Amino acid sequence: MTVIPPNVPKVQLPALIHMFSNPFLRGVELTFHMALAYNDMALKERARQIIPLVKLEIAAQKRLRILQEQIKKGNSEDVDISLQDMLILELLSWFKNDFFTWVNTLDCEYCGGKTVFSHMSSDPKLKVHTDRIEMHKCSECGRCTPFPRYNDVNILLITRKGRCGEWANTFTLLCCAMGWDARYVVDQGDHVWTEVYSFAQNRWLHCDPCENVCDTPLMYENGWGKVLTYIIAYSHEEVQDVTWRYSSNHKAVLSRRNLCSESELVDAIIKLRNKRQEGFSTLRKQYLTRQIVIELTEMMLEKKPTEMDKQGRTSGDLAWRLARGEIQEDVNSSYTWTLTKDDASLGNITVRYSPSLDFYEYVLGNGAIKTKLNQWHKGVFHSTNVFRKEEKDWKMVYLARKEHAVNGDISWKFVLDNPDKVIDKIDVKCNHQIFETGKIEVELESETLKIFICQPELTVNTMSGCKVILITARLSGGKGDVAWQHAQLFRQSLDSKDYPLSITFSFKDNK
Structure with a gap:
């Protein structure tokens, strides 16, 4: 188990005052409250120091040059893709391949043998930075190795491992540290990921750091076979029901949503959003409102799945496929x-x-x-x-x-x-x-x-x-x-x- 230095502070959030009696809406409120951590200045500075920005910018510029060459050759029309879009792809790749580690189960900390999940620990001595401690039992020596499930992104910058919750939580922080608008996205059907706002394309991009994929929102329903109900996106500024971006069958999804009425959910989102933005400037409120209007208009259109939709592609343009790394120059080294x-x-x-x-x-x-x-x-x-x-x-x-x-x-x-x-x-x-x-x-x-x-x-x-x-x-x-x-x-x-x-x-x- 990674030892957490005693001087690492936990992210301090203001007290949460519950506004709702409905359990689902209380959960939405809690997650929205936790998203305040993404605006912690000291935490974002720590994250910035970790990101190899120069390396990522060089790789992003190379992607952009390849894209521009394709446009010049007439293989694609000019599109609204910027260096930020390329950087999103590079950050995803670095995060997946170099920074974070996926944990199914652990090697035994005593003998190095293979372990399997046994139970959740109730030992208060282990519950230092989290209340969720998985215990993984060794098949060789029979002893248990603890696996803490951290929510605190300050701690996750040290441990750098976990499953989709830890991955998306940390990746969302890194995106915020890059100066981007980013949201932590929770699927009620047990998966989480990130959305990043593309300034050039004027829309939110789905980013799944566990899969190293970008802008493939239909893959969960049409590729993974997930039965969707509620998908909620959270930033430190606003909360949004984004279920419709991820479904190609809105009517079927709507028929399964029974945790609250649709009007209750809309009212709760508006109430939470207005409360959070009470101290915002008029200009910032207007900017966020424009984002919401554009997003709601986009999500009204139900995308029907094609074979490419099932692979998560929302546009057939060569340039965007190239930019997302789906098309790269072939290797012709002739060695x-x-x-x-x-x-x-x-x-x-x-x-x-x-x-x-x-x-x-x-x-x-x-x-x-x-x-x-x-x-x-x-x-x-x-x-x-x-x-x-x-x-x-x-x-x-x-x-x-x-x-x-x-x-x-x-x-x-x-x-x-x-x-x-x-x-x-x-x-x-x-x-x-x-x-x-x-x-x-x-x-x-x-x-x-x-x-x-x-x-x-x-x-x-x-x-x-x-x-x-x-x-x-x-x-x-x-x-x-x-x-x-x-x-x-x-x-x-x-x-x-x-x-x-x-x-x-x-x-x-x-x-």
């Missing part, structure tokens, strides 16, 4: 692995790749590592619609085709530069995993012959005498919104040191 004369004289050469380490090694026959090449795409001859996917929650990594891509392919090229030698045999290890109807085809091609590799490990003798080899993997198939995940190359755990791609070349004299 060729040259098997040199001196290296071949040692009997064999192995080129291998580990996705967990994300590097290649060129290994000589005597076991010496001659070359190490960082990043998967640096050793690729050609690639289309392929990327390296890290699953932080499941602690797995693999190569897959990009989201929404029907097909993906990746190839590696090897050339023997030795007039006295030819390739005798090739030992190929190309581990992959498929799910549902996913499909992976691996092809080995020489100057004169092409064969399909139907096994994860195979020794090939039929290409004896060749000097050029091309290995290509083609990814396709799968079902539904996550079809791209149903064909995975080199899947392994993030802490693995194995090499699921390994090609060993043995040589013989060129007669």
Whole structure:
């Protein structure tokens, strides 16, 4: 369990005076009250110091340049997307991949064994910064490891782990620290995320830090199959019922809403909003009112799901898909692995790749590592619609085709530069995993012959005498919104040191 320094202050909020007797509305009021933390100046300054702003701005500017190039080429119309929109995407990516950690269950703090949830603790000694302490029991030694579920964002900046509640709470704070209007969004059906206001597009963008997705509001209903009822968004300035942004069937949702009458909910939101904004300037009130009017108008339109809607896309424009990272420039590095004369004289050469380490090694026959090449795409001859996917929650990594891509392919090229030698045999290890109807085809091609590799490990003798080899993997198939995940190359755990791609070349004299 992460030790919280004793000098870290808890976020201090004013006393809450309950205005409602209805339990649901009391919950809305409590969450709205907790959102005051996002305007704590000292807390936002702490968050700003953590964010690698320069790094994110450089990456965002690169995204924006790519978008502008597409517009110049006539591939897309000019759209209202700004550097802020790019920064939102970069902050999401950094938060998911580098900053926060998903916790399903914990490793035992006593023996390191695997644990499972056992019960909620009632021990007052553990309840220092929270009243919710999960106890996870070890399957090896039987002892329990505590997992505190913190709501205090000041504490979460230290622990940096949890589930969707901790993720969205902390991400919303970071967005506020960036100077953006941001809201903590609560789905009554047990999920939370963030909304950020895009100044260029003049609308709220759905941002789910757990999934690293932006502007895909229909994915919960049409992709996840969630049955929606109430989705409420909270900032330190206002509260809003945003259910209609996330549903493609308003009538069905309305029929399920029975925790209070619709008029009671509207009256409560207006009452809470007016109370919170009592001391605001006239200009600020007018600005917030304009935001609300525009938002309510937007949510009146019921979006009908298409296949792309099910994947969360609200606009078919190339520019916005490009800006959100759904379309990126393909890798065309044209890297060729040259098997040199001196290296071949040692009997064999192995080129291998580990996705967990994300590097290649060129290994000589005597076991010496001659070359190490960082990043998967640096050793690729050609690639289309392929990327390296890290699953932080499941602690797995693999190569897959990009989201929404029907097909993906990746190839590696090897050339023997030795007039006295030819390739005798090739030992190929190309581990992959498929799910549902996913499909992976691996092809080995020489100057004169092409064969399909139907096994994860195979020794090939039929290409004896060749000097050029091309290995290509083609990814396709799968079902539904996550079809791209149903064909995975080199899947392994993030802490693995194995090499699921390994090609060993043995040589013989060129007669």
